[in-house]
Amino acid sequence: MKMAQLIGAATLVGVFFLPLGVNAATSEWVTSPGGMIRLVAASPKQDGTIPATLEIKLNPGWKTYWREPGASGIPPQVTLDPAGGVVLEKIGFPVPKTFDDGIVRYVGYDKPVAFPLTLKRVSGDGDVTIRASVFLGICEDICIPVQGELTLTVKQDGFDNPLDGARIDDAVAALPEAPSADFSVKNSRYDPGAALLHLTLRLPAGDKHPELFLAGPSGLSFGKPEMQPEGDGELSAIVPVKLAGKDRELKGKPIVLTVRTENRSMETTLAFD
Numbered sequence: 001m002k003m004a005q006l007i008g009a010a011t012l013v014g015v016f017f018l019p020l021g022v023n024a025a026t027s028e029w030v031t032s033p034g035g036m037i038r039l040v041a042a043s044p045k046q047d048g049t050i051p052a053t054l055e056i057k058l059n060p061g062w063k064t065y066w067r068e069p070g071a072s073g074i075p076p077q078v079t080l081d082p083a084g085g086v087v088l089e090k091i092g093f094p095v096p097k098t099f100d101d102g103i104v105r106y107v108g109y110d111k112p113v114a115f116p117l118t119l120k121r122v123s124g125d126g127d128v129t130i131r132a133s134v135f136l137g138i139c140e141d142i143c144i145p146v147q148g149e150l151t152l153t154v155k156q157d158g159f160d161n162p163l164d165g166a167r168i169d170d171a172v173a174a175l176p177e178a179p180s181a182d183f184s185v186k187n188s189r190y191d192p193g194a195a196l197l198h199l200t201l202r203l204p205a206g207d208k209h210p211e212l213f214l215a216g217p218s219g220l221s222f223g224k225p226e227m228q229p230e231g232d233g234e235l236s237a238i239v240p241v242k243l244a245g246k247d248r249e250l251k252g253k254p255i256v257l258t259v260r261t262e263n264r265s266m267e268t269t270l271a272f273d
Contacts, residue, residue, distance in 0.1 A: 074137030
């Protein structure tokens with residue numbers, strides 16, 4: 001059966017992860033039918049920032065979702081217990097893949113993935129206990145919404161497991177780079193009448209087979225981009241835009257654009273006046 005036929009039934013299945021073990025500066029591994037997750041965190045920095053990652057190990061054949069998963073997916077969501085005095089400032093997303101079974105097109109990951117988290121200590125002192133509720137979707141032939149409760153304690157005095165620190169560093173290094181002179185958006189324009197987004201991109205020299213991934217706020221989604229090389233390392237793209245309700249404008253709606261080429265990836269935010 002196809003994903004689109006089963007996602008409705010799958011939303012009735014509330015799967016709670018089961019604990020497997022624990023290590024310093026990590027939460028317990030917890031498991032679902034399609035894989036395992038855990039939280040890894042380093043000691044707080046002087047400004048209160050706590051580097052961390054949400055790690056997902058997928059079983060063979062299973063997938064999870066990007067920030068904009070498509071019509072039927074569930075992106076990773078992390079909610080922190082405010083009693084711990086820690087807030088979540090940002091979730092980082094590695095470059096995803098597009099999956100298309102002929103009925104449903106969605107964006108996500110089919111291999112183990114780590115999402116860097118930027119946490120910030122806003123109250124308290126001494127050791128920090130982080131309690132996080134995680135909600136995400138994983139799928140094989142069916143898609144299952146999964147919820148897990150993750151808890152860990154990190155030391156204030158600088159104690160840090162070097163292997164855990166390396167995991168966090170690796171996850172951050174896997175994120176798309178910022179725009180640069182040879183890899184950026186040159187122009188962006190939205191046509192509200194046709195509901196089309198027009199982009200002109202500068203790509204790294206020699207890189208081929210670009211892929212575009214777009215994500216916006218609730219009520220905003222995107223169709224499959226149509227791309228055309230323009231020569232001299234430039235690419236034009238036309239992206240169908242789908243807006244819920246009567247609002248046909250993009251003003252005030254930030255759009256995250258991620259671009260993958262053969263050897264590099266870049267991410268930027270588009271804003272329209």
